[in-house]
Amino acid sequence: MEFLEFFERFAIPHPSPAIYASMVAIALTSIGIVAGLTYFKKWGYLWREWLTTVDHKKIGIMYLVSALLMLFRGGADAIMMRAQLATPDAKLLDAQHYNEIFTTHGVVMIIFMAMPFIFAFMNLIVPLQIGARDVAFPRLNALSFWLFFAGAMLFNISFVVGGSPDAGWTSYFPLAGNDFSESVGTNYYMLAIQISGIGSLMTGINMCTTILKMRAPGMTLMKMPMFTWSAFIANVIIVFAFPVLTVALIMGTTDRLFATNFFTTESGGMDMLWANFFWIWGHPEVYILILPAFGLYSEIISTFSRRNLYGYSSMVWSMILISLLSFLVWTHHFFTMGQGALTNSIFSITTMAIAVPTGVKIFNWLFTMWKGKIRFTVPMLYSIGFIPLFTIGGVTGVMLAMSAADYQYHNTMFLVAHFHNTIIPGVVFAMLAGLTYYWPKFFGFMLNEKIGKVTFWLLTVGFVLAFFPMYLTGLDGQARRMYTYSEATGFGPLNMLSFIGAALMAIGFVTIVYNVYYSFKNSSRDIGSDPWDARSLEWATHTPVPEYNFARTPQISSSETFWDSKKNGHVLFKGEIEEIHMPNNSGVPFIMGIIFFIAGFSFIFALWVPAVIGLIGIFVCMAMRSFEKDHGRHISVKEIKETEEKLGGAK
């Protein structure tokens, strides 16, 4: 009897057939994976090559796969929401389910889709672009990934174990407090984001150190490729923004688990403090996502225009300015909180000011294409689609920044349209462009261009149909996060249009999977190391990239060293091949990920004994690391020469 009572806490407070079906599906998939690994005897391979790897390229690929999986999870949430709102008074979802779904949609897409996607590209590209062997702290890098992964898995089991969070991705208190959110859902929110947030912070420190200290000889800061610059600035923002989230989440956790009064409505608690902390992190977070996207666009536009990036230094300075301003605008997320005209005016101006450096970047991309020789490849199509669509997203941002008018936009579908209008053409398009662009470098074959173009058009048309109607329904008084509306409101037809657009986008995303499958079967493996005729250093090494990246350290002449070596006779690799020092693999990061998962899960359900054991386990792992003697290993000259020969001659 007691036994049953213990397990009652894991039951879902608000079940539905769909959730039970997902439980069965999850169980079957897990069994399938385990059985498959056992049948094909792949456990050893999985452990040696992936779970214990510290190689930045493999970690990048793991981030990439996780991000794609999460894209589909968040996308499933999105399509359910649009289906529910497609018609007035629909009964597909009830209020509680709808609330859970938009909450998880937001968290999954920002924290567990967009973040790993940019980390994937930072991991894959940055060391190659600066001519380094790996990141500064390879094992910490693995730990970052496993913490992200533990957080993501923890968050994703919420809907089958104990119930999903339902207070919105912003999780405003007091709604997110125990009084109004009784299930463990918000505990999942607090702990899962905390765990993956610690991972993000570590990546921030790791990448900053890597970029500052490990650049190849000759590469001054102002000769770094633009993606590396964008990654550097994004990581600086991570280092300064994520601790704020850490503190806010700790306070939210203690409010819920230990009955403290940070954000409650009694004993002096202050609900607005959460909103402030959340957005002091939250607004810079937006730029953490968009700056690397800008970096990818810069690389792609320049490659396919066959021209150097226009206004390199203004690109850099505009990013630096954006990163500073990003910390000075958080109040614009709640102009309607009653701070008064003066405060609103100040934040209105700082917010609009961001439009200036962003505008500079748009014009620089346009001028990069000027007098170029433009090839309409799939990555380039995304970049071209990005410019007008993101401009619309940007100018609606300026509209929202007008605080008096924001009293009318706030909390409406207009706002929803705006931020999707920046995130989808801005971040998601960039990720898909980057995926297509860098795919051959890491997998050795090209993705099919025809299918890629179909995907692009499905996504673009779908996007316009899905989100532009929201600008209108917002101005017509449709508040966001409403699970239904009556026919009399007249929101019906435009919402149906949105649903059609969302469905097109869903088809578009499925075609990506098909493209990978199709290209894997049919694409040529004989593509050389530079299939796009690109310009920066990551294309100067072999495809696939050997584990040590470059047999000899490259000598840098400009931000486009590789192009210089192809066209202007710059000698990239000088001297003899020498022995290379590489770090050893380690299972500890993976094990720590598991311990974090267990400890987090225990905290969520207030199971103190395993929680404390988990915390002790984490400290034991750290202590072991302190005492460990690990000097890495050396790859001999002979071995390097053999690898180089196999991959196509010494470079």
Add this chain to the structure above:
Amino acid sequence: MRKKWTLLTSMMALVFVLAGCEPLLVLDPKGPQAERQANDIMLSIGIMSVIVIVVMVILAYILFKYRASKQPDDYEPPHIHGNKWVEIVCVGVPILIVAYLSFVSVKSNYIVESTPEGYENQEPLVIYASSSDWKWHFSYPEEGIETVNYLYIPTDRPIEFKLYSYGPITSFWIPQLGGQKYAMSDMVTTLHLAADEAGEYMGRNANFSGKGFAENTFNVTAMSQADYDEWVDEVHDTAKPLTEDEFETLLEPGHLGQMTFTGTHLEFSPAPEHAHNEVSDEDSDESHEHSNHENHTEEETDHSGH
């Protein structure tokens, strides 16, 4: 000035056509504050459309002119670093636009945060609007009336809403009269509105507040001062007084229809108008009691703090 208005109206017309002919609520203002906001919105849509069109035209031109298929095979694009004057224009023009919009924005901030223009010399009608899961309570302290989920207001008179919440943060919004503002549990915010025309308007909570959020709406009826006075008298003749017990049952989570009472809950459950850090010991006891009212439905709540 006239030119600007023709432009604005023609653009409004365009937006209406796109939306299926019905005017969009926010762009169909019935009060001075909403009108100011609608004007700002139309102005910014106008300027922003120009920017978007310029970017699109440049992009289309470049794509057309410099596409690879149109150029000789041996064409090698030049290396261009940047041009001082081009960059000055690219920075300067956005700065001018942003400066102008900032100027408008700041001016509008002070307008929407004070008594509506043209109504300055009138005594405002003060109405306390408080939300609880998922209802709105409107207290008219001058008239000694309280309503639930509906609002009667006189036209051509400034109205000062005092907003607060018994529970999650909500946002009080009547799109046709003016933009929204938050209602929170430990402070009172003020929203200045006025109705120029008699009519029925939609009002709602715009800020997500849990399960019953979608239906958290109220009706607003604006009428002449004479009709309003008549209504006040009628309420005093017919409605029951609001008791503390009754009010506490009203606060329980759920939905209610429209209700009318004489007297207001402010008498026994005052609005949280004091700032917390100025609270003396005596006051804090009051606020402590007060917060117990707020949470009386949550028996399991941990009160270990008290």
Add this chain to the structure above:
Amino acid sequence: MHIDHSQPLEYSTQQNQLNILGFWIFLGAEIMLFATLFTAYFTLEGRTGSGPTPAEIFEITPVLIETFVLLTSSFTIGLGIHAMRLGRKNAMMTFFGITLLLGLCFLGVEVFEFMHYYHVGATYQTSAFTAALLTTLGTHGGHVTLGLFWGTFILLQVKKRGLTPETANKSFIFSLYWHFLDVVWIFIFSFIYLKGMM
């Protein structure tokens, strides 16, 4: 591994330099962490609900002892690093040992201080003020506790392996951490205790 003998031992390999820079960046993140805690504290300081105010619970004696002990420990670890640079392993270990003992004293007094708060009715749950106070102090105290373990591990490694580029690097980084905790404490002392008692 390439060792550059023109540099001090703790900077002598590339990995050592990376570690030190990485740690500085980590301290940047720590500054943000404590800045956020301070912001929360200053915002919630006056929101005492029905609980006690700062002036009612702060006591000068334990705070002065803590301050004195921690400042001294910061000085002794500086001496320890100086000894390390001179290659004097035993002196270095003695100074590190003293530092850790002083850290332990600090922690003991802080535990005593927390018990005092508990007895006068200022618990974690009492009010927004007490929660912010105890979280800020607790985060600092937690850092000190972690530092005690970390420092002990390093001491053991120096004892066993001698002053190598690795152990020197770890010791130096630990000293950065310890100085940082001292700086945070000076802020806590000035802006939480002194301001609260005035």
